Amino acid sequence: MGSSSCANCHSSKAAGRDGSGAVTVDFAEWAKTKHAQVSIGCEQCHGPASIHVASPTADNILTMPTIANSVVCGQCHTGQKSDFDVSPHAKPVEDVMTEAKANPGFYGKTCLRCHSGPFRADLIENTVDNSVPAYQRADQIDANIQALTNDQIVSYVNATTEAPSCVNCHDPMRTTPNLDLTGGQAQLLRAIENSDVSVVGQPSTPVKIISTYNQICANCHMGGATSTSNPSDSALNSGTSRPNFHENPQFYMLMGLGGVTGAGGVPTTMAHASRPGQCVGCHMPNGRHSFTVSLDISCQPCHTPADAQARLAVQGEIQLRLYNLVSRLQTWSKATFGDPDLWDYTAQVPTGKTAPPQSQVPIQVKRARHNYYFVLRDLSLGVHNPVYARLLLDVANQNLDALGVSRAAAVPYNGKTVPAYVKATLQEYLRRSYQAEMSAGHGV
Structure with missing residues (x-):
């Protein structure tokens, strides 16, 4: 035709x-x-x-919603589609889809903003007034989402096969001012870098602001299902069932936001926050759509492969520092309650055990556990922002110092190997926090 x-x-x-x-x-x-x-x-x-x-x-x-599927783009963009298919983006999180179906009026209207390619494409990426950038229209977009019926939301869930898809990053219908790493036109919906965090850098920034932020990765990877991290004492005292941020605070970690930092006056960011392309610069070298990092390409031109390999040792350091911190928290809990597991958020205490009244957990422990989970949930083990990761762990330990908890390291760091049981312990705490969040319906 x-x-x-x-x-x-x-x-x-x-x-x-x-x-x-x-x-x-x-x-x-x-x-x-x-x-x-x-x-x-x-x-x-x-x-x-x-x-x-x-x-x-x-x-x-x-x-829509079928047109949002990456299969459509993959007819021509075969290399990118092959990369994408092995990435975590290529399939939905089934637990999230279940929650969105069970309670579409709340979880559907929050979780699907990042976890459903067609939902996001139709309601956030598609513009109502194309003369106004989407990231400036948070209230309008949110109103459209809130007006959806439960049946409409369930239809998006049923159509979701990936989160996100190609059309959540690229606009197939128009050129945009958002250029790729080479300065080329890739019809990107948002900028690949943004160091202005004034819009999203406040504690408890709402999801309607997060999901329209003008940074192509950060509008989902900011650790906010309903709002971003809030490290204030008042928030830590009032929110004790689980961490007050979602499982993916990568952009907040990159930009030195979201953790308990004490009096301040020390650096919270480093070169990764200002490198060209930010997330894309490392996770999409040469346009790679698997979003994996490789030392020989991702770390150039800043590091040689040998230098990058040496710097990767920060992951071993942070793993052991996390393990030593959780060991101190267990020591405090054992001495205080007779059980090493009762320092944790109430929803994350192991099954069969009863969490103590949170008024009996001092603010120093609440600060320490907030920072512990913030560094753990970032998943980079310090690579995104080693300066900030170390600062948060230092502050956590200083708070436990104030309670007189011994600083004896459970595992000394030798700069080479990380024992398997250390990795297993950290994975178990990640599993518990994920399970607690899913049990509560992703309502952070």
């Missing part, structure tokens, strides 16, 4: 929907894209259009 046939009904000066509800496209903007220039038209993505042109309905052409 050709794209000109589609333009008869779908053409507009602004993307959105017309009075009939039909999707409208700015064809002048589309004509500027690489897709248009190499004759990739509407039917290459949306399927044969003759039946739809003869009798237009929503179910005789490929449209």
Whole structure:
């Protein structure tokens, strides 16, 4: 049929929907894209259009939510699709989908903002007023999400096969000012780097702000399901069931935000926060869509492979420092309650044990456990921001010093090997925190 046939009904000066509800496209903007220039038209993505042109309905052409699937892009972008398929983004978190179905009015409207490719594409990436950047329209987007019915949310859950998908990072219909690492046009929906955290850097920043932030990875990887980390004493005293941040605070760690830091006055960021591309610079070398890091490519041009390998030793150091910190917390708990496991958040105390009244847990322990989980849940074991990871562990230990807890290291750091039982212990605490969050429905 050709794209000109589609333009008869779908053409507009602004993307959105017309009075009939039909999707409208700015064809002048589309004509500027690489897709248009190499004759990739509407039917290459949306399927044969003759039946739809003869009798237009929503179910005789490929449209949302199915059009958001990476299979559509993978028809041409085979290399990127192969990379993507082995990445964690390529499949949904089934526990999240279950929670969203069980309580769509709350968990669906929060969790799906990051965990559902089609939900995010339709409600956050698709613009209502294309003259206003999406990240400036948090209230408008949130209002649209809050207006969804339970049945509509469940339909997005049923359509979710990956989180996120290609169209959550790229706009196939228009060029954008957000260039890739090489300065090329990749039709990116958001900037690959952003050092201005004034919008998202406040404790308990709400999810409507997080999910529209103008940094292509950070708008999900900020540790906020309903809000970001809050390290204030008042928040630590009032929120004692589990950590007050989601499992993925990577951008907060990168930018030196979210932990208990004491009096301040010390550096909280390092070169990783300001390197070109930030997350993309390390996790997508040469356009790699598996998001894996390799020392020979990811760490250049800042480090030689040998230097990068040496610096990776920070992971062993942080693992052992985390283990030694949790050992101190266990020592305090054993001395105080007769049980080494009762220092933890109440929902994370092992089954069969009863958490003590949290008024009996001093603020020093609450600060220490907040920092412990913040560093642990970042998952980089210090690589994202070794300066900040060390600071948070130092502050945690200083708080336990104030309670007179012995500093004797459970495992001395030798700079070479990390015992298997140390790794197993940290993995067990990660498992407990994940299980507690899922049991509570991701409601952080």
